[in-house]
Amino acid sequence: MIVENQFRKIIHIDMDAFYASVEQLDNPELVGKALAVGGSEIRGVISAASYEARKFGVRSAMSGVLAKKLCPHLVFVRPRFERYTEISKKIRKIFYEYTDLVEPLSLDEAYLDVTQNKKGNPSATLLAKEIRQRIFDELGLRASAGISINKFVAKVASDFNKPNGQKTVNPDEVEAFLEVLDIKKFYGIGKVTAEKMYQFGIFTGSDLKTKSLEFLETNFGKSGVHYYYIVRGIHNSPVKPNRISKSVGAERTFNENLSSEVFMEERLESIAKELERRLQKHKIAGKTVTLKIKYSDFSQQTRSKTLPYFISDRSLLLDTAKELLYQEKLKESVRLLGISLNNLNTEVKKTVVVQLKFEF
Numbered sequence: 132m133i134v135e136n137q138f139r140k141i142i143h144i145d146m147d148a149f150y151a152s153v154e155q156l157d158n159p160e161l162v163g164k165a166l167a168v169g170g171s172e173i174r175g176v177i178s179a180a181s182y183e184a185r186k187f188g189v190r191s192a193m194s195g196v197l198a199k200k201l202c203p204h205l206v207f208v209r210p211r212f213e214r215y216t217e218i219s220k221k222i223r224k225i226f227y228e229y230t231d232l233v234e235p236l237s238l239d240e241a242y243l244d245v246t247q248n249k250k251g252n253p254s255a256t257l258l259a260k261e262i263r264q265r266i267f268d269e270l271g272l273r274a275s276a277g278i279s280i281n282k283f284v285a286k287v288a289s290d291f292n293k294p295n296g297q298k299t300v301n302p303d304e305v306e307a308f309l310e311v312l313d314i315k316k317f318y319g320i321g322k323v324t325a326e327k328m329y330q331f332g333i334f335t336g337s338d339l340k341t342k343s344l345e346f347l348e349t350n351f352g353k354s355g356v357h358y359y360y361i362v363r364g365i366h367n368s369p370v371k372p373n374r375i376s377k378s379v380g381a382e383r384t385f386n387e388n389l390s391s392e393v394f395m396e397e398r399l400e401s402i403a404k405e406l407e408r409r410l411q412k413h414k415i416a417g418k419t420v421t422l423k424i425k426y427s428d429f430s431q432q433t434r435s436k437t438l439p440y441f442i443s444d445r446s447l448l449l450d451t452a453k454e455l456l457y458q459e460k461l462k463e464s465v466r467l468l469g470i471s472l473n474n475l476n477t478e479v480k481k482t483v484v485v486q487l488k489f490e491f
């Protein structure tokens with residue numbers, strides 16, 4: 132029996148500078164200005180930056196101090212996550228008018244499987260364009276999109292024509308598209324892995340494709356198997372409409388560095404309270420508690436403990452976090468503490484997806 136080639140139609144929608152764009156939408160005085168959401172010129176870490184700020188090298192996860200040096204006229208605003216969540220829900224409502232197979236990755240991006248869609252439109256490219264236009268018309272925000280046969284290629288493609296653009300990688304173009312791609316552009320390959328690949332002479336998808344499965348598995352472990360297949364355009368993970376979080380956490384950056392564990396205990400109490408609220412809201416419990424510590428020199432450390440039972444109560448979270456805090460001596464004064472819970476009591480349901488042949 133001859134099995135015909137089968138594909139899905141996947142769209143990856145990614146909002147452009149979402150947090151910063153929302154702030155500019157709500158406050159027209161900020162339009163056109165170099166804007167950072169979160170952080171300050173004194174301390175703190177930036178959550179998002181407008182495209183005007185990015186031209187100066189300002190990026191998310193950068194310290195406010197460094198950002199201000201790169202862009203002296205940078206404007207800082209406090210994040211308003213309730214507002215971002217409110218708008219994100221409106222964006223998703225638009226998505227669900229096209230398909231029920233929507234997998235949110237965060238407030239500002241999601242995968243949509245439109246192989247079979249509510250509009251009966253066979254063109255994923257036209258659907259993506261229509262969705263982006265509706266987001267702009269109804270909410271005043273711009274989005275970019277990637278369209279292809281699987282989530283990996285769609286995700287990579289959505290970065291190509293940012294901001295406010297889209298790129299379609301047709302089934303017969305996938306391998307050629309990946310072969311010329313810089314290895315740093317491969318979703319999931321971070322700076323450390325890219326540097327390691329450079330040492331093996333892997334700079335592009337084409338270079339990666341020359342390496343055998345055995346070579347990649349030997350040097351990159353289980354990830355090597357993943358790299359072997361994705362560079363060939365093979366990525367069978369379905370869009371999961373009920374995507375379940377693997378961890379839930381809360382953290383705080385302090386106005387002044389803390390050097391006393393006594394003061395840190397007070398902060399951990401408020402963090403544990405917030406984490407308990409999030410867990411109870413989603414009816415989640417977990418077994419593994421992780422304490423995140425970021426020092427004054429920006430180095431980071433995590434300490435974890437797995438319990439024999441599921442917890443979600445703040446007192447148990449706090450007790451375990453305190454135990455981890457005193458597990459070993461702190462290296463420096465501390466600028467941030469966080470508590471997260473994973474090994475959760477959520478079950479991932481396996482979904483069987485039938486892939487159909489189609490035209491883009």
